[in-house]
Amino acid sequence: MHFDGSKMLAGLGVGVVLTSPTGDIVQYVLQILCTDSNNAAEYEALLHGLRMAVSMGIQRLEVRGDSNLAISQISGDFDAKDPKMAAYRNAVLKMSARFEGLEFHHIARESNQAADVLARIGAKRDPVPPNIFLERLFKPSVVWQGGDSNDSPVPNTNTDNEHTDIIGDSTTEVTPSAHIIMAVIAPWTEPFLAYLNRKELPEDQNEARRIVRRSKACKVHEGELYKKSTTGVLQRCISEEEGRQLLAEIHAGLGGHHAAARALVSKAFRTGFYWPTARADTQDLVQRCVGCQLFANQSHMPPTALQTIPITWPFAVRANLGIKLDYASVYHPQTNGQVERANGLIMSGIKPRLVRSLKESDKHWVVELDSVLWGLRTTPNRTTGYTPFFMVYGAEVVLPCDIIHDSPRVRMYEEKEAELDLQDSLDALGEERDVAKARSTFYQQQAQRYQSREVRAKTYNVGELILRLP
Structure with missing residues (x-):
């Protein structure tokens, strides 16, 4: 050994x-x-x-x-x-x-x-x-x-x-013993609390400079360390173990739809929590999730060489079987694409939740559908930067993990102030929707430019010779 x-x-x-x-x-x-x-x-x-x-x-x-x-x-x-x-x-x-x-x-x-x-x-x-x-x-x-x-x-x-x-x-x-540790201050926050409360620094000069530099974005409230995010929202600093439990709850718990690592850590930060190994823990959680790995988008090498089919073969088969082919165009292609995208997101979220349930019942997906839809509606959209729930109600939803892990929103909740904040948010909802629309338009323009980079437009003039295939 x-x-x-x-x-x-x-x-x-x-x-x-x-x-x-x-x-x-x-x-x-x-x-x-x-x-x-x-x-x-x-x-x-x-x-x-x-x-x-x-x-x-x-x-x-x-x-x-x-x-x-x-x-x-x-x-x-x-x-x-x-x-x-x-x-x-x-x-x-x-x-x-x-x-x-x-x-x-x-x-x-x-x-x-x-x-x-x-x-x-x-x-x-x-x-x-x-x-x-x-x-x-x-x-x-x-x-x-x-x-x-x-x-x-x-x-x-x-x-x-x-x-x-x-x-x-x-x-x-x-x-x-894990609950005992989580009830105490997270170990990684002790040097920051010692500096902010008592101006004590480690003996190592490099470590001391790091503590001083990072403490500028921190604040002590009721004996606990909070980190100021880029948006100005205070995030409660928790231990790595509590952070991993929070990620597991968001990922596959009530309202979890097995989101990717990037969306998962973003949702955890928006909830009001922070710990230094969040991104690494998120990637590790997704990589260890059986459902995510089983239904991940992976490129597979073909086992045999490509067998081409003659162009006339499908039409010959249809004629022999008496099949009549009717062509129909999509009434509104944009809406059709959005529906396919939404169905794809629901399927990608519901499949990992049915890895074990399918062994018991082939109709268990109906029970999991509400959790997947709830997870999608409370996850920030990459295009708009907001959650679908916020776009409808003008405020972010309080998730079950907020109550379980005592997030800052739950801890500082007061009914009167919450009612006033909700009214103010509803008044400003129109402006937020305009911002979301502008972001969506900008995102679509970027996607269009990226797609158009490989396009090589070709024009023909009168009198030019072209090759016409039979």
Whole structure:
């Protein structure tokens, strides 16, 4: 087993690689969603790898890592004077009793590249490659003397009670510890709050300059951090885990129509939330969604060569079968295209929601139709910049995710002010519709110019010779 821990600006990450004597490899990435030191991340990597080995029934294991501190403390070469490190060492020794044979070896970093790459992926919160298990740890695995009991749970060396969130299915179960973390301030906002409230900056000069620069777009309200968007709307800063739950609710929850990554993150920001890994989390969610990948627009290579059909063959077949062909023109081509586009959007949203439901009932699409239509009507249109709901009622709708995650609109709602704002919005609705019409016209002109770039107009003069095909 190779293990490694990493600490970066985005957070802590752990990488574990288990290799069998026959060459089979199992790889794990662990994202630690709480603030801690790099040495703690190394110990978490070691503990996580031992738990995985126990769950797989491994009895003899050779452990290799580049953490000199962890290996030396476990081997007895170094004393664990720090209470936290002593607690981690005791947890590892207790876990070691489950193996018939267990050896620890310190290796150079160059020999631990595989685990180091996985640890960096977890620390940066990058998308995890296929065939690699991803788990999340919301609290430290040990408790130590002098530690805060609210932030440090009781040591847990039982694999059956592991407080991790395993990503391997389309539905992710949220553990109780996740709610505890979300109730507290998001870890990534702590440096910004420290600077805005107490003028405290990190010791690293580059990090300090980054905090000062980005704090200009932030504001503290009732102890929480808010970010000012480009439109001036305040967005409540939430943790990455709460952001992923918000995306899952918008994507496939009540009123979700499995929108693309760009529309999904735009809808999350318009709802009034912000977190730094929103775009990466959105792409990861769409890529892991079974329905989106199953019904995505993909170009497929033909299995055989093209078999051409003679031009006269269809007419000959129709004549032999007694089929009469009538030609009819579309009464209003623009409207016909809009209907086809609307039907296409509904189908692209309803198919992913029926991946599992079709196994139960072939008429389940009727139940999902309302959610898909609701999702389309509350998603900003690329042409106008507004949602269809806003174009009709003059105000944005309050989504279920707004109530579940306590968005700024829900938190600051007052009935009298909301009634006055609604009246003002209705008075200005005509102007907003004119703006939407102007945007739509501009978008159509851009599309027309793009389409006309490949057009090569050809004119003929009287007397020129042309080739007429039979």
